[in-house]
Amino acid sequence: KLKEVSVRLKKDLIRGLGKHSHHRAAVKMLPTFVRATPDGTEKGDYLALDLGGTNFRVLYVRVVEEQQKVVKMDSKICSIPQEMMLGTGEQLFDHIAQCLGEFLESQDLKGQTLPLGFTFSFPCEQKEIDKSILIRWTKGFSCSGVEGQDVVKLLKEAIHRRGDYDIGSVAMVNDTVGTMMSCGYRDQSCEIGMIIGTGTNACYMEEIKNVKRVEGEDGRMCINTEWGGFGDDGSLKDILTEFDEVVDQTSINPGVHTFEKMISGMYLGEIVRLLLVKMAEDKLLFKGETSEALLTPGQFETKYISEIEDGLENAQKILTALGLNWDPVDACVVRLVCDTISSRSARLCAAALATISNRIRVNRGLDHLKTTVGVDGTVYRKHPNFSEELQAAVRLLAPKCDITFLVSEDGSGKGAAMVTAVAQRIALQSRLTQTQDSAG
Ligand code: BGC
Secondary structure (H helix, E strand, C coil), rough: HHHHHHHHHHHHHHHHCCCCCCHHHCCCCCCCCCCCCCCEEEEEEEEEECCCCCCCEEEEEEEEEECCCEEEEEEEEEEECCCHHEEEHHHHHHHHHHHHHHHHHHHHHCCCCEEEEEECCCEEEEEEECCEECCCCCCCCCCCCCCEEHHHHHHHHHHHHCCCCCCCEEEEEEEEHHHHHHHHHCCCCEEEEEEEEEEEEEEEEHHHCCCCCCCCCCCCEEECHHHHCCCCCCCCCCCCCCHHHHHCCCCCCCEEEEEEHHHHHHHHHHHHHHHHHHHHCCCCCCCCCCCCHHCCCCCCCCCHHHHHCHHHHHHHHHHHHHCCCCHHHHHHHHHHHHHHHHHHHHHHHHHHHHHHHHHHHEEEEECCEEEEEECCCCHHHHHHHHHHHHHHHHHHCCCCEEEEECCCCCHHHHHHHHHHHHHHHHHHHHHHHHHHHHHH
C-alpha cells in the first residue's frame, strides 16, 4: 500500500511542476528561488524571524566562514495568542514588528539595517526571494487579509507604521528550506529538507528544466513540495479512516492538507482520542466508560503519544489524569493504539520521502544515489522511535537510495540566515561577472 501511495505522489509531483497542470495540482511544488546550497564561503550578521512552528522567534545570528558555522548571538521568543492567530493580518504583523523592535532595542541594533531571513512556514507562491504571496494558512492560523498578499510587503508596512527602525534586504524562506540550508552548511550533499512537527512538508533540489513555471534550462532550484496537500483531490480516499474524516471536518480548514492531517503533531493526538472514544463506546476499553476529558476535542495532546509509547507507567498516569477508569490491559491497548497511529505517520512520511529521493536519483540518471536529508520538527525529534521507523521504511521503499538523516540545529532560525547569506553571495558573484564581462 505504501508503494502505491509513493506512486501516486510521484505523479502528483510532476503535475505540480507542470506549467498547465500546476493550478489544479494538490501538491503545489512551489519554486523557492533558492538556486544553490551553501558552498562554505558565506559570512556576515543577519536577523531571522521564524513564524509557523510552535512559537514565534526573533534571532540575531552570525555566519562564521572560518568555522563554517552559524552562531546564534541571541534570540527572543514571543508568544502569539490564539485570538491573534484568528484575528486580522494587520494585528499579527504589528505584533511581529513590535517583537522585532523590542529585540533590536535590547541588542542595541536599532541603528543598523541588517539583512533579514524570514522563515514563514506556510504555502507561499514565491515571485522572487523577497516577494512571497501566501496561498493559504495552515496549522491553526487564519488571519484575515493575508491570503493572496505579499508577506514581505505586510512585514515592511508594519515596520514603517512604527517608524523607529528599518531592516535591510529580506529573504523569504519556508522552514523546510531553512532546514536543508542549515544542514547544507555542515554537509554539502544535503539536498532535501523535511519537517515533521506541528505540520509536515519537504523541499528538495530539482533540475530547473523540470520546473516548467520558471525560465531556464541549466542548474537546479529548491522546490517547496507542500506535500501536506497530497490527497486534497481525493487521491488518498482509500486509506482515510472515519477518524481522519472527523479530524478534517472539525479543523479550521476542512478539505485541505489531507496528508498533513494524517501525519503531523497538530492532529495525531486528536486521531488517537477519537479512536479511544470509539473503542470505549464499543466496550473494548475502560469497561465501556469514557470521561469528560476524553470526550473533549484537543484534550488528548500529541505529546501523550510519545510519553505513552515510552513506558506503561506513563500510560497509566495519563489515563488517570484524563479521569479514565482503566485496568492494566486497557493501558496496554492504549499504548498499541498510540503505536499504530505514530507508525502510520512515520510510514506515510517514509513513502513520501522515498518518492522524492527516487526522483532525484532518476533526474540525475543514477543507479544509486547517496544523499542527505536535513530534518526537523517535534514529532521527529521527540517521539521515542518515530525516526527509526521512518528510516527503516525508507530503506525498503527506496532501496537504491542511501540516505543520511541529519537533524538540523535550528534550521528555521539559522537556515533563514543561511538562505540570505547564499542569496547575497550569488548576487555578489553575478555583479562581479557582469563587471568582468563589461570590462573584458
Ligand atoms: C505548511 C508548510 C510547512 C509545514 C511544516 C505546513 O502546514 O503548509 O509550508 O513547511 O507545515 O511547518
